[in-house]
Each structure stands twice: as structure tokens, then as C-alpha cells.
Amino acid sequence: MPASLLTCPRILVAGLGGGSGKTIVSLGLARAFTEQGLTVQAFKKGPDYIDAKWLGLASRSITSNLDPFLLSSEVLRNLFWSRAQGVDLALLEGNRGLYDGKDVLGTCSSADLAKSLQCPVIIVADCTKVTRTMAAILLGLTTFDPEVDIRGVILNRTAGGRHQKILRQSIEKYTDVQVLGVLPKLPENPIPERHMGLISDAEFSHDPFSELANFLRTHADLDACLNIARQVPAVTLDLAPLYPCSGKSVPVRIGVARDAALWFYYQENFEALQHAGAELVEFSLLADPELPDVDAVYMGGGFPETLADGLTTNAAMRQSVKERVLGGMPLYAECGGLMYLSRELHYEGATYPMADVFPLETKVFKKPQGHGYMSALVASPNPFYPLKNRLTGHEFHYSRCVDTSGIESFVFDVELGQGMAKGHDGVLYRNCLAGYTHMHALGNSLWARNFVSAARIYKECRDAGRPCPDIRLE
Template identity: 40%
Template sequence: MAHIETQARPRLVIAGTHSGVGKTSAVLGVLGALRRRGVQVQGFKVGPDFIDPMYHREVTGVPSHNLDSWLMGPEGVRRAFARVAPTTGVSIIEGVMGLFDGRATGPEGSTAEVAALLQAPVLLVVDVGGMSRSAAALVQGYARFDPAVWIAGVALNRVGGERHYHLVKTAIEAQAGVPVWGYLPWDETLVLPERHLGLVPVEEDAAFRRVCTALGEAAGATIDLQAVLASAEAAPSLELPTDAATTPQATKARIGVARDAAFNFYYEANFLWLRHWGAELVEFSPMGDAELPPDVDALYFGGGFPEVFAKPLAENHPFLTALRWAHRAGLPIYAECGGLMYLVEAIQDGAGTRYPMAGLLPGVCRLTDRLQNFGYKEVVSVRDSLLGPAGLRTRGHEFHYSVWEGRPTASSLYRTRSSHGDERDEGYSDGPLTASYVHLHFDTCPQVARSLVENAAAYRERRLRYGSA
């Protein structure tokens, strides 16, 4: 049972005027610079994104958590924040898209909504490449747009030099009345690598550490960190709910989690809930391991980029053989998005080349040149599965370029509804195997995690009693 506590939690939202202005660069720079000064820092990300939190984790040394008002609801956002936000350090919350951009014409799902829910000051990142005094008009509009959102300061990105910086800073402070706390220079070496789903995950590119280090050094030299800390510490105390997700129960089952360059899209809250219900989590690599981890009672394949690593995945025959044998023995397997792609017969790339996969599911996942069924989804289970009974309601998100051709429609798992009202059948469930393109966030329905652990525990009991693989 949750209860309410009033606590001081220093916090700051770093938001952009729009997508692509460099807010992730600013966040990584501030996180890195503060950590080098000995400040305890905790990263958060507004929205359903997986990749930005990976970068936060690499810079801070601790997992970053998502805050999504549509997936979690307002109370869920406050609860997720309260779980890990430090009382003596500072929480840096990275926004999504532009500050006021949400699901439709209202604030729902926006960075502004999360900032208001947490009564957090905002550092607004403005890309001033090719701009000078006009930046003041932009900031003035943002500062006055919503009285519930407090823009405490501005950070400028792609600044051409000291003269450019002082010109823009003077205009913003004089015309918009918002202090400018510094800038990041226009420097190609500070650019983070990207591809079709956003930034390249940290597991794939060791060069990201050089960029993150350089961003931290730049922020330490050109951003007023004392202003950042003072603003975060001035945020009012919050009435925050607590819940059980931070309290693990005694181990009931071991669940293997696929984690390597091909599979790395996971919500940290999902792991918290699995541990709470009694799961011991052990990581494995479908690309690099020859066999499954010993004594696992279920497998969890998250999303990622199996299409990028289709060749090495297809060539790891020992692991694929071990996985097929485990499936035949009844091992519970849950897969999302990229995990689903790995379990079908083959992945077909944009050139038409097919790479054989595990073959636990019929059909082929074919890459296209555009997003498929992108966005938030309301989900209703239409059949019993590892995740719970038919009729279970939860929420999730889809973000993929592939289509599943040959999906067995008679074994559909969900009926999904998009934010536009479009409905469709989705996923697959049959016996111990459950798979879908939808990334579920277990905060929306902790029963999902409980059911998965209970199914793993039941398998464990059979394994220990009868000696099954």
C-alpha cells in the first residue's frame, strides 16, 4: 500500500524548444560535469525512449528511469520519480521533443506536464546556430506560454564563439527576462552518433565515451553549474507516494535477460517489478554466448537492433540450438519487438537478404523504409498468456521499421488501440511462448511482472522435480 511522504528532492528538467536542438548533449554534459565535481546525480527521461537513458547510465554509473505521464499516469510519474531521486544530490530530467509537445493539442505526455507534476524548474536548450536576437523572441514565447512551467534558465547550443554567445545572452536576458546559464560550442566532435531509431546505443559504439567526456568537459567550462544546482535545490518539497517496487521479495525463479548490442531496450521499472515479485535476473548474450545461462526458469528478450546484427545472430548456431531445445522443454519465453524478430524464422533486410533466426515463431520479419504502427498503445489481452489472463489491460509503445509477414492470426495475443483510435490484433501467445511488437511498461500493470515470475516459478518447480532442461 502506497503512502505519502513530503520530501525535498533537488531536481531540474532540461528541455528543448524542439527536437534536435541538443538537449541530450546538454544533459550528458551537465551530468558528467556535476559527477566530476562529486555531486550525486540521477538521470530521468521523459517519454518512452530507451536509448537516451542508456547514455545517462553510462555517464552517471546508475540506471536512468523513464517518466511518462501517458504510460504511468500523473501518480505513476511521481511514484517513479520518488523511487530513485536522491535527497542529497540532484535529479536531471531530460525532456522529449519540444517542451510543450505532447500526444495531441494538449499537454498530455509532454515535458511541460512532467515538469508541472514534479514542480521542477526548467533549463531550456536553444539552438542558436544562425540566430542572434531572434532567440530572445523564442525564449520569451516559451517563458510566457504556460504559467505552470517555470523556465529558470537557458542554455545555448551551437554557439559560434564568445562574441556570438554574449550577443544572444544579452538579448535574451534583456528582452525575455530569463537568465542564460551558458552554452555548448559549435563543435562537430561533440555530436552523438545517430541512425534510424535515434542515437546509436552505447553497447555498439565505444566512441560515445569520448564524446560524453568531451561534453562533460565543455559543460564544466561553459555552463554555470552553480546556477544549475541552486535552481534544482530551490525546487519545493514534494508530496511523493511510495510503493512496493523498490522492495525485492525472496527469490522464486531465475529469469534470463538478453543483453548485448542487439538487445538492450528495457524499462528499468520492469526489472524493479520482476525483482519485487521474486525474480533473480541474469543477463546473457544471444550474439556471444554458446548456451543459455544455467538453471534459468524463463527468458526475457527485449527490443533493440537484431536487424543490424542479423548476420552474427544467425551464425551463432550453438546458442540457437540451445534455445530451440529449451523451448521444446517448455521454458517460458517472453519477447518484445526486437526479441520477437529474433524468434521468427528469418529477418529480411532492405536488400532482400534473409537471415535465419530461431524459428520458434512462423513467418518472416521484413525491414521497410518507414515506421510501422508507431506510437502509444492501449492493450487488452485476448487470450491467456505468460503475462496474465485474457482481459488484462495495460499500456505500451511501438517503435519499429519491420513488419511480421506470416503471423498466425489465430494465436493473436492483444487487441491494441492507438492514440488515433485505430484498432488491430497484435502479438502471439501459445503455451510457454509470448511475443509482441509492443513494449510494455510494467508500471501500468504490475500484475504482468507477477504473472511472468509465477510462470517461471512453476517451471522451476517442474524442473527441479522432474529434471527437465
């Protein structure tokens, strides 16, 4: 495909660190511009599912995650521009501090992403107990890497008129950074938090977005923000298809467990399966009595611990899942899905029976048991990845497998990350693979094709009345 000249108004909202208020500002901006009649496409830097879901609700778009570790620079740019074409504003929310990456060079930082996409940056700064020093901080940010285009700052959690006046005057005197907004302290967080960050929208009935949009309209200059987004260069890029074209094989049906218990999924994973030849059928582990008529199942992550009572109560679904797995149906599970497929889940002093596919017990702790990027080598034959293939992903779990003595071997040798046991992740029974690793299909291009191929083998065996074999890639 010949190179194209691509353009789209765009801004990246970054912070000085985690908890600076960039998510609240991003949500408010997304809804405010959407209510103005603009088409806003939201993006989340990093692997975060929860912030991405909230951004999608605020912007009324499906948010894509842009992660320089999970995706190559070519794929990342392709993904961004494929989503950004034809919209009025691409709004990117960064993660952690602007220059925070996975090493001393800031690799995979929000700043790196901004440079890769030639995207101007708006800083959200927590001004609690700070005045003139904020000017020095902003001066340091702008000189630390002159290639990062920092265009403005929104001052957050300011205390009152005098505090706001000194902040604004200091920044205007000592820096060239435009003050785009001065936000007073909110009496309470409009979106409550718990372990793993903001709570799920499925567990929160109040719609906070119009309130946040009004908050930003009142205390920030939205026209100035939009003007910055529009002052961006066009980009010349060979825009390639995100997914390879599939053949004309008979389509298969893949069930997706999607409800308040399990909902951590990347949209691109769904699209990769569909392009490989799958029809996706959503079902609920909480509400449905059994699995639908499908040829395979995909279980993502989520909060099975907070919905554990409902998962246990639905014994018919747990039995249905176990019986299908015993019959050779392919099933791929990540994190929360692993917890569901285990024998028991321990949470806040209670024990909940799960699907009992694997001889494992998981327990939820007060602190994270695994948090960060993951890299692993495929060490055992399985239906989804060839041997010696390198799997890239991430993990964020408060649960841990408290006893893995019943597991004879693991599928993945972990090079980076924690996994299920020291140096290992991924368990396999028949054609069911489960582990703590979350992966992105655009960074693991063989996954969707192999998943669909395994589902097709199962479908052909079932249609012919034959037992399904254990499917193993070499």
C-alpha cells in the same frame, strides 16, 4: 505510510523540439557534476531506452524513465522520489519540445512532468540562423503556461562572437530568462546517430563524456545551473513501496538476454521480477552456446538487425531457444526479441535465419513502421496477462512482419498503435509470447507476478519429470 516532507535539488533540461541539443547538454551536465563529486541521479522523460542508457553512463547511475502515459501520476511521483532521495542532484532530460504532448492540450509533455514534480526548467535552444527572434520564442514559452517554471536557457549552435552578443543582449532586454550558457557549434556529433536515434554504447568504444563535461564547463555557468536546481520547494508525499511484497515461495530463475543485440530494458521491470520471486540470470544470444539453466526467459528489444550475422552464426543458441520453447518454457519477448524468435530476418538485402519459433519473417525498412504509445486489450488466454486486461506500452520499430498469414490468432487487440498487423499485436506458441509492444512493469502491475508464476509451474513440472502444460490465464 504517513506523508513525508521530501526534497531534492532538481532540474529538467528541455528543448524547443527534437534535435535541439538537449541530450548533449544533459550528458555534459551529468558528467560535469559527477566529476565535481556530486551524486547525480538521471531520469529520462518518455519511453526512450537509448538516451536513458547514455544518461546512466554519464551520471554513473541507473536511469529511470518517467513517462506520464506508461505510468499513473501517483506511480510516477513515487518512482521519482524513491530514486531521488539522498542524491545531490536529480537531472531530468525532457523529450521533443517542452510543450509537445500526445494531444492539443500537451498531455504527457515535458512541461506536464515539470509541473507534476515542481521542477524548474532549463531550455536548450538551437540558435542556428536566429538572433533577436530567440527572445520572442523564450517570451512565448514563459507566458504560454505560467505554471511552468522556466529559469534559464542554454544557447546552442551559435556561430561566433557577434551572433552570441546579439542573442544574449536580446534575451536579457526582453525576457527574465537567465542565459546560462552559450555553446558554439561542435564540428561533429560526439555520439553518432542512426535509425532509432543515438547508437548503442555497446557499438561505440570512445568515451565522450569527459569531453562533453569540459565543453559545458567552458561555455556554460554550471554554478548557476546548480543554484537553480537547489531553489526548489519541498514536497509532501505519501511515499509508497514501488512493488508489492512477494510471498515466501521457492524462487525461480529467469534468464535475461542482454548483449549488444538485445538490451532495451527498464530497470523497474527487472526489480518487479525480483520482488515477485525471480533470480535474474543474464546471458548472451551472441556469445553463449546455449540457454543457461533457467525456468523462463525474458527477451527485450535492441538492434538484432545490426548484429544479425552473429545471431545467425550462433546456431546452437538458436536451437537451444527453440527446444526450450517447444518444451513449454515461458518466454516473454518484446520487439527485437520477436525478430529473433521469427523464422527469418531481412536486412539490407540479406536474409538471416533466426530461432524459427514463429512462422514469421521480419524485414527492416528505411522508415519507422511503428512509433508511439500503444494501448491494447488482451484478447486471447496466455501466461502473462488476464483476458480483457488493458496493456499500455509503446513501440518504435523499423521492422515489420511481412507475412502474418501463418498466424491463426493474435493475443492483443490494438486500440492505439500499429503492432504486428493492422489492429493486432502479440503472438503465442506454447508459453512463449512475443510482440512489438514494449511495456513498463510499474504500469502493468500483473505482469511480473504472472511471469514468475508461469516460471514456477515450468520448474515444478521439470523437477517432477512431467511435461509442462500450456499455461493460460482467464
